[in-house]
Amino acid sequence: KQEVTQIPAALSVPEGENLVLNCSFTDSAIYNLQWFRQDPGKGLTSLLLIQSSQREQTSGRLNASLDKSSGRSTLYIAASQPGDSATYLCAVKRGNNRLAFGKGNQVVVIP
Amino acid sequence: DGGITQSPKYLFRKEGQNVTLSCEQNLNHDAMYWYRQDPGQGLRLIYYSQIVNDFQKGDIAEGYSVSREKKESFPLTVTSAQKNPTAFYLCASSPPGPYEQYFGPGTRLTVT
Numbered sequence: 001k002q003e004v005t006q007i008p009a010a011l012s013v014p015e016g017e018n019l020v021l022n023c024s025f026t027d028s029a030i031y032n033l034q035w036f037r038q039d040p041g042k043g044l045t046s047l048l049l050i051q052s053s054q055r056e057q058t059s060g061r062l063n064a065s066l067d068k069s070s071g072r073s074t075l076y077i078a079a080s081q082p083g084d085s086a087t088y089l090c091a092v093k094r095g096n097n098r099l100a101f102g103k104g105n106q107v108v109v110i111p
Numbered sequence: 112d113g114g115i116t117q118s119p120k121y122l123f124r125k126e127g128q129n130v131t132l133s134c135e136q137n138l139n140h141d142a143m144y145w146y147r148q149d150p151g152q153g154l155r156l157i158y159y160s161q162i163v164n165d166f167q168k169g170d171i172a173e174g175y176s177v178s179r180e181k182k183e184s185f186p187l188t189v190t191s192a193q194k195n196p197t198a199f200y201l202c203a204s205s206p207p208g209p210y211e212q213y214f215g216p217g218t219r220l221t222v223t
Contacts, residue, residue, distance in 0.1 A: 034212065041219070043117075043201055043215050043217045044154075046211050046212070046213065049210075052209070091154075093209060097205075097207075098144075101155075103153040104153065
């Protein structure tokens, strides 16, 4: 069974610092990995999708890397802003078209 | 605008009543999903459907039922058999293959 872990559950950083969020998964047989953002009481917004054949994806201040062999992905957010405060979830897509989610990293960016 | 709509945003029910949550998408996606989110837990898959008139149980299907009569719609019924129905329910859809999954805004169900 695929297990996805995100540690720490919560973190705070001063505005302007780079954010580094980690995601680990137990089964390297994945189709892709997706990072999401969730604001309180809202649905999930897709940030980045990395296919299993890719090593990284970038969008603006966001960069996500994928190392399938070690079962890890890292989301970097450059020059964090208070508006980046949210919960970030990673999910891996399994062979049956299903996603397995981590519990998320709750981020607070302190002005 | 393309997207996924869920209604209502908040739903209150008495224990012992069945309740149906709506999910509609106009993205022309084949696959649709229902998740449940509880505080401190990740999203857990309830049911999913990869094509009209077909659906499969997810990890926590007990006490729930679904139908998929139209491509655009995937309603979820929370039955009285569900022991802890109070939660945040999220609907999602995706095209076939290794593509992104898109989420609706969610329905918060409270059962007292």
